[in-house]
Amino acid sequence: MANGFVMNEANRFSSQGFILEDFVGADDTMGTQELIERLNEALGWELRAVNMYAHYAANIQGIHRLQLDPMFNGEATESLAHADVVRRAIVKLGGVPVTERNPHPIVHSTEFKAMLERSLETETKAAEVYANIIQLVEKVGDQEMYDAIEQIYLAELRSLEDLRLILA
Structure with missing residues (x-):
């Protein structure tokens, strides 16, 4: 079921200590509950990202506004689109989606480099959360959900790499 690249990347995050905890036990209920918890964690981070990026788009100034406003x-x-997919996955599994963003502070700045650094931190966290989720979804065995989460995970990896290159 799993795409080799995606599982290699998820395992890479896992080997770096990013996976919060491995799936334990073969009980489907336990696996589903763990997946719902991790999906709710991802949803909280996505809701936070919507707020952070909208805030940065509104506050970017100077010549960098030309490039960074559209990016943010x-x-x-x-x-927002990722949040919708994750929310629907939670409901499909019988869970209740969170309605609040992750409480990690959004740092206000008008400095483009600080905004990009905070964005890199956020994308890194998103990648680690989805690395955990992709492994759990594979164990639950829902191909449609796996494909949807895989697309989000790959988008997070692309954003992470873009930010690394911009900050280089």
Whole structure:
């Protein structure tokens, strides 16, 4: 079922200590509950990302506004779409989606580099959360959900790499 690249990347995050905990036990209920918890964690981070990127798009100034305003708005839109997919997956599994964003503070800045650094931190966290989720979804065995989460995970990896290159 799993795409080799995606599982290799998820395992890479796991080997770096990013996986919060491995799936334990073969009980489907236990696996489903763990998956719902991790999906709710991802949803909280996506809701936070929407707020952060919209805030940065509104506050970016100077010549960097020409490039970063569309980028931040695009990231906010992408996070909103990811939140919708994750929310629907939670409901499909019988869970209740969170309605509040992750409480990690959104740092206000008008400095483009600080905004990009905070964005890199957020995308890194998103990648680690989805690395955990992709492994859990595979164990639950829902191909449709796996494909949807895989697309989100790959988008997070692309955003992470883009930010690394911008900050280089």
